[in-house]
Amino acid sequence: MGLIDNKLTAQPKGDAPTARPLTKKSAALNWLPLAPFFLFALLFLFLPSVSIFVRSFEAPDGGFTFDNIIALFTVRDFINAYKTSLTISVVTALGGAVFGFLLAHAVVLGGLPKGLRTFMTTFSGVASYFAGVALAFSFFATMGIAGVVTRWIESLSGVDIHQQGFTIYTITGLSIVYMYFQFPLMVLIMAPALDGLRREWNEACANLGGTSWHYWRYIAFPILLPSLLGTAILLFGNAFGAYATAYAFSGSFINLVPILIGAQMQGDVLFNPGLGNALALGMIFIMGICMLGYISLQRKAARWLR
Amino acid sequence: MKIKNIWAWIILIIGLVYFFLPLLATFEFSLRMIKDRYTFEAYRVAFTDAKFYLNFGYSFLWAILTIIISLLLVVPTAYWVHWRMRKMRPWVEFVTLMPFVVPAVVLVFGMSRLYGGGLKLFGTPVLVLTGTPILLLAGYVILSLPYMFRAVDTGLRAIDVRTLTEAALSLGAGWGTILTKVIFPNLRIAILSGVFLTFAIVMGEFTFASLLYWPAFGPYMEEIGAMRAYTPQALSVVSFLLTWGSIGLMQWIGRGSVQEVAAVH
Numbered sequence: 001m002g003l004i005d006n007k008l009t010a011q012p013k014g015d016a017p018t019a020r021p022l023t024k025k026s027a028a029l030n031w032l033p034l035a036p037f038f039l040f041a042l043l044f045l046f047l048p049s050v051s052i053f054v055r056s057f058e059a060p061d062g063g064f065t066f067d068n069i070i071a072l073f074t075v076r077d078f079i080n081a082y083k084t085s086l087t088i089s090v091v092t093a094l095g096g097a098v099f100g101f102l103l104a105h106a107v108v109l110g111g112l113p114k115g116l117r118t119f120m121t122t123f124s125g126v127a128s129y130f131a132g133v134a135l136a137f138s139f140f141a142t143m144g145i146a147g148v149v150t151r152w153i154e155s156l157s158g159v160d161i162h163q164q165g166f167t168i169y170t171i172t173g174l175s176i177v178y179m180y181f182q183f184p185l186m187v188l189i190m191a192p193a194l195d196g197l198r199r200e201w202n203e204a205c206a207n208l209g210g211t212s213w214h215y216w217r218y219i220a221f222p223i224l225l226p227s228l229l230g231t232a233i234l235l236f237g238n239a240f241g242a243y244a245t246a247y248a249f250s251g252s253f254i255n256l257v258p259i260l261i262g263a264q265m266q267g268d269v270l271f272n273p274g275l276g277n278a279l280a281l282g283m284i285f286i287m288g289i290c291m292l293g294y295i296s297l298q299r300k301a302a303r304w305l306r
Numbered sequence: 307m308k309i310k311n312i313w314a315w316i317i318l319i320i321g322l323v324y325f326f327l328p329l330l331a332t333f334e335f336s337l338r339m340i341k342d343r344y345t346f347e348a349y350r351v352a353f354t355d356a357k358f359y360l361n362f363g364y365s366f367l368w369a370i371l372t373i374i375i376s377l378l379l380v381v382p383t384a385y386w387v388h389w390r391m392r393k394m395r396p397w398v399e400f401v402t403l404m405p406f407v408v409p410a411v412v413l414v415f416g417m418s419r420l421y422g423g424g425l426k427l428f429g430t431p432v433l434v435l436t437g438t439p440i441l442l443l444a445g446y447v448i449l450s451l452p453y454m455f456r457a458v459d460t461g462l463r464a465i466d467v468r469t470l471t472e473a474a475l476s477l478g479a480g481w482g483t484i485l486t487k488v489i490f491p492n493l494r495i496a497i498l499s500g501v502f503l504t505f506a507i508v509m510g511e512f513t514f515a516s517l518l519y520w521p522a523f524g525p526y527m528e529e530i531g532a533m534r535a536y537t538p539q540a541l542s543v544v545s546f547l548l549t550w551g552s553i554g555l556m557q558w559i560g561r562g563s564v565q566e567v568a569a570v571h
Binding site for chain 1: 327401403411418545554
C-alpha cells in the first residue's frame with residue numbers, strides 16, 4: 001500500500017467524506033487496474049516460456065526425459081550452433097564495446113565541434129534500430145560479389161577479392177554486419193555516462209600530480225567499468241538473440257542457435273519437438289544470466305553516475 | 307590537446323565511414339539496375355509490384371494495432387503504478403524488460419507451440435490462436451513494451467501525478483476525464499516517442515511475421531531478396547528512410563528531454 005493509503009487509514013475519524021478507512025474491497029480494487037497488464041504478460045510471456053521449460057523434458061512419446069537437455073551437450077550440431085552463436089556474440093560485443101566507447105569518447109571529450117556530437121548520437125539511435133533484412137541487403141550491396149567496396153578494390157588493385165576466396169557469407173562477414181547495430185548502442189549508452197565524469201575529478205587528480213594516464217587508470221576507468229561491462233553484456237544479448245539479420249544474410253548457411261530454432265519451427269527438422277524446446281531453453285538460460293549480470297552492474301554503475 | 311584532437315577526428319571518421327558506407331553503397335547499388343547507367347528503374351519495379359502495397363499495408367495495419375494495444379496496456383498501468391501502487395513499479399518494469407531475456411525467435415517458438423493446439427484440457431486443445439493475428443500482435447506488443455513503458459514512465463516522472471489526480475478528483479472529475487483531459491495531455495510527448503519507436507520496430511519486423519506466416523514488409527523484402535537483384539536494395543533504402551523518419555521525428559519532438567533508447571533485436 002502506498003503512502004496515501006496509510007494516511008487514509010491513519011485518520012479514520014476525519015470529517016472529509018474521502019477519509020474513510022480502507023476496506024478489503026478497496027484494497028482489491030487497487031490491484032484491479034493492473035490486472036490486464038499482468039494477465040497479458042502471463043499469457044504471452046510467462047506461459048510460453050514455462051511451456052518451453054516443461055517441454056524440454058518431454059520425450060517424443062510424452063513421457064519425462066533428460067535426453068533433450070543431454071543432447072544440448074552431446075549432439076555435434078547443437079554444440080557447434082551454440083559455439084558459433086556464442087563466438088559471434090562475444091566478438092561483436094567486445095568489438096562494439098571498444099569501438100563504441102572510443103567513438104563516444106571522441107564526440108564527448110575529444111574536443112570536436114558540439115554539433116557533431118548531437119549528429120552522432122542521433123544517428124546512433126537510428127543505426128541501432130536499422131537491423132534485420134534491410135541491413136543484410138545493405139551489406140550485400142557493400143561487400144557482396146557485385147558490392148561497391150568489392151568493385152573499388154578491383155578497380156584500384158585489379159584483384160577480385162571474391163575470386164581470392166573472400167566471401168561475406170561467413171561468421172566474419174556476419175560479425176561485420178552485426179557491428180553495424182552493436183557499436184551505435186554503445187555510443188548511445190556511453191555518451192551520457194562519459195558526461196557523468198566530473199571535471200573536478202580530473203582537476204583533483206592533476207592537483208595531486210597525476211597525469212592523464214593516472215586519471216584514466218585509477219579514476220575514470222574504474223568508475224566507468226560497471227557501465228562498460230553492463231553495456232557489453234547488453235550487446236552480447238543483442239547479437240545472441242538476433243534472428244532476422246542472420247536469416248536474411250545467410251539463409252541457413254551459418255549454423256546459429258536462433259536459425260536452428262526457426263528451422264525447427266518451420267518444419268520439424270530435428271524430428272523431435274523436445275529438442276527444439278531444449279535449444280530454446282538454453283537460449284533463455286544464457287540470456288537470463290546476462291540479464292542478472294546486467295542488473296547488478298547497473299546498480300554499481302548508478303552509484304557514481306547520476 | 308592537439309594530438310588528442312587528431313585521434314578524436316580519426317575515430318570519428320572511421321565511425322562515419324562505418325555508418326555511411328553501407329548506406330551509400332545500398333543507394334548506389336539500387337540505381338544500377340540498367341547496365342552502365344544510373345536510373346531509378348529498381349524503384350519503379352519495386353513500386354509497381356502489387357504485393358509491395360499489400361505487404362506494406364499489412365505492416366502498417368500491424369503497427370497501428372500494436373500501438374493501440376500497447377498504449378491501452380501501458381498507459382493506465384504506468385499511471386496506476388505511479389499514483390497508487392508504487393511498490394509494483396519494479397515488477398512492471400521487470401515484465402517490460404523480459405523481451406531482452408526471451409528473444410523474439412524463442413518467444414514465437416513458445417507461443418506457437420502453446421497456442422497452436424499444445425494447451426490441452428481433458429485431451430481437447432484449448433486456446434488455439436494460430437490462424438488469428440492474435441499471436442503476431444501479442445508478440446509485437448511484447449516487443450514494444452520496453453520502449454513504450456520507458457517513455458511513458460519517464461513522462462509520468464516529470465509530472466506530479468498525485469497532485470494532478472487529487473486536484474482533478476476534488477474538482478469532481480471522473481476517471482475518464484482524468485485520464486483523457488489531465489494525464490494524456492501531459493504525457494503527449496512521452497507517448498509520441500513510444501509510438502514512433504513502436505512504429506519503426508513493427509514496420510521492419512521479420513521474425514514474428516515470417517515464423518507465424520503473416521504478410522508483412524519484412525518477410526516480403528526477404529522474399530524479393532531471394533528472387534531479384536537491385537530491387538531489394540531499393541526496398542532497403544525505403545526501409546531505412548522509414549526508420550530514420552520515425553526516429554528522427556521522435557527525437558525532434560522529444561528534444562530537450564534526454565532519452566536513452568536501446569534496441570533489442
